[in-house]
Amino acid sequence: MDSKVAEWRKLLQTLRGAGIEPYPHAFQVSHPIKTLGELRRQALLDAWLGLRIRTAGRATDIRRHPNVVFIDLYEDGTRFQAMVDPKEPLLEHIWRGDYVGVEGIIVKTQRGDYAVKAEGLYLLSKAVQSLPEWGKADRESPFYMRHRAVAMILDPTLRWRIYTRARLIQAFREAMWRRGFVEIPTPVLQPIYGGAAARPFITKIWAIDEEWYLRISPELYLKRYIIAGFPKVFEIGPQFRNEDIDALHNPEFWSLEAYQAYADYNDMMKLMEETTYEALTSVLGTPIVKYGDTTINFSPGWRRITLTDALREYGGFDPDKATDDQLKDKLKELQVPLKTYSRGLALVKLFEKLAEKHLIQPTFVVDYPEESTPLCKPHRAKPGLVERFEAFAGGHEIANAYTELNDPVKQYEFFKREEELFPKDEAHPLDYDFVEDLSFGMPPTGGIGIGIDRLAMIVTGAESIKDVIPFPIVARRALPEDVEK
Known part of the structure; x- marks a missing residue:
């Protein structure tokens, strides 16, 4: 862990040496990403073209082209993109996972989507570890279970x-x-x-x-x-x-x-x-x-069914006619543990083993x-x-x-x-x-x-x-x- 923290410290020192504060205290948002996404879903953004806004989110994808850089900003399950001039100096310090603020006007892209054309770009929180590739999480891995965020x-x-x-x-x-x-x-x-x-x-x-x-x-x-x-x-x-x-x-x-x-x-x-x-x-x-x-x-x-009827239907035996010895044999056959035997508890255990899975x-x-x-x-x-x-x-x-x-x-x-x-x-x-x-x-x-x-x-x-x-x-x-x- 010490070596990781040393790498993070070096990165943050580099940013601060370049006059960039990696963790500013606040950023005034006028239109959250969630709001912009909902307006796009309702096909209402055409009326907002040219409107100057301030928004922010986590950078989840950065697509670099000769004349423009697109940054996908993500918040609460919603994505909205920013269009940034490739000459913007801050771009070289931003990667996937960073929280980014944008100030600019809403425009329509050549492909018919919408974006905020950035006139101001702000680093709001530096992710000192870049996110793993989007959608590549291994659901069974220790990383996935430990780092749920x-x-x-x-x-x-x-x-x-x-x-x-x-x-x-x-x-x-x-x-x-x-x-x-x-x-x-x-x-x-x-x-x-x-x-x-x-x-x-x-x-x-x-x-x-x-x-x-x-x-x-x-x-x-x-x-x-x-x-x-x-x-x-x-x-x-x-x-x-x-x-x-x-x-x-x-x-x-x-x-x-x-x-x-x-x-x-x-x-x-x-x-x-x-x-x-x-x-x-x-x-x-x-x-x-x-x-x-x-x-x-x-x-x-x-549906309503009694426990004894469920055992008759799914367990293959009549609980009212079964003797205690038969129930004990059944428990043993099915490898169902019961530390202290009682007839009622045996029936409940057999129900759990034989009938539950059928109740869809x-x-x-x-x-x-x-x-x-x-x-x-x-x-x-x-x-x-x-x-x-x-x-x-x-x-x-x-x-x-x-x-x-x-x-x-x-x-x-x-x-x-x-x-x-x-x-x-x-x-x-x-x-x-x-x-x-x-x-x-x-x-x-x-x-x-x-x-x-x-x-x-x-x-x-x-x-x-x-x-x-x-x-x-x-x-x-x-x-x-x-x-x-």
């Missing part, structure tokens, strides 16, 4: 996916506010992690000499708002689970969680269908997306075994089951929802059952404070968590959530030594 410049598809994810977040947020939900924050640092079965990240709060946790879910705190009298609450933000890193998992991910008083899991299905449809239509202009070789339609009216069109899988979660209300008509659903699309889970448990005695008992059934690192921790808060009364409530990253992955046709997360986690040891230097 550069990857977003070089790879328009990556940039579009990340931008689409951001717009989806905003569209969901607006859809929730329209329905009277209030977005309200919950603690990221928590004394007891809860709301999911996951391994947490542990930290130390030195001021009180205690170990606390990064949240794995905002669920128990959002429920406290329901207890406090907020009838509709939600939060969109990051969760942290110290677990897998693969095409569907990143230790830091984003979700939307929402809770509604006097509602149940049927209401949450309606909320999921409607808000997803509205968000996709707002962002993409259509609820129909291409994912791999399949077309997925997110219009309301999603949006589908609600409903009525799970009661062992699958300690936070869900028992089914009102089916003993041994809970009123829970998971939503699937593209063969992946995208949401999880319950008719929420609001009986404090049952909640305490379910937490204790978890402690007895599972090893310490798998059991849902017993949160005494939450149980006591629940004892003061929580109305009937429906709750849902939607995986923003997975949904964004599906609707943008990405193969991995790394393709929609701006800065996914990558092991530093996986990087070659020369990248580190």
Whole structure:
């Protein structure tokens, strides 16, 4: 790294020795590149010919001709070119990646395109490393994963996916506010992690000499708002689970969680269908997306199927007739690990292995075994089951929802059952404070968590959530030594 910095220092000294400041403090822009690109798209620039403007952007291409030099200026996914006199002294110090300011008039080129004819050219920020060739980024390279800011410049598809994810977040947020939900924050640092079965990240709060946790879910705190009298609450933000890193998992991910008083899991299905449809239509202009070789339609009216029926249809066996020994043999045959056997959890694991991948069109899988979660209300008509659903699309889970448990005695008992059934690192921790808060009364409530990253992955046709997360986690040891230097 020292040798690189020495090269950069020498370059900057050369510029300053020539009277060129490589990092001026500001530049007054009258017409951003984005605005000029939009006017060109709408065929409105003819009326602007001869108008004097000031604009700026990153130089992504420089084309030198005997009588003119064209510089493509790039900003926020939009390109606009500047025409510069080849005799302009500053040109010899500008390369791809530099931020450049231009002052001049809008003209039409011989090829019918538009440009700013530069009367003033300004170096606004020197890229001491020139950009790699445009469009040549290797999506699997350590450089691509480590230097995501550069990857977003070089790879328009990556940039579009990340931008689409951001717009989806905003569209969901607006859809929730329209329905009277209030977005309200919950603690990221928590004394007891809860709301999911996951391994947490542990930290130390030195001021009180205690170990606390990064949240794995905002669920128990959002429920406290329901207890406090907020009838509709939600939060969109990051969760942290110290677990897998693969095409569907990143230790830091984003979700939307929402809770509604006097509602149940049927209401949450309606909320999921409607808000997803509205968000996709707002962002993409259509609820129909291409994912791999399949077309997925997110219009309301999603299929509903019970977990046991899904196993019958896709698993090739009848879960109601299978014995425990048969289920254990099936788990062993499919190499599905289950540290602590229970019939309900075995059925959930077999569903995940055998059925999930077949659920391409949006589908609600409903009525799970009661062992699958300690936070869900028992089914009102089916003993041994809970009123829970998971939503699937593209063969992946995208949401999880319950008719929420609001009986404090049952909640305490379910937490204790978890402690007895599972090893310490798998059991849902017993949160005494939450149980006591629940004892003061929580109305009937429906709750849902939607995986923003997975949904964004599906609707943008990405193969991995790394393709929609701006800065996914990558092991530093996986990087070659020369990248580190």
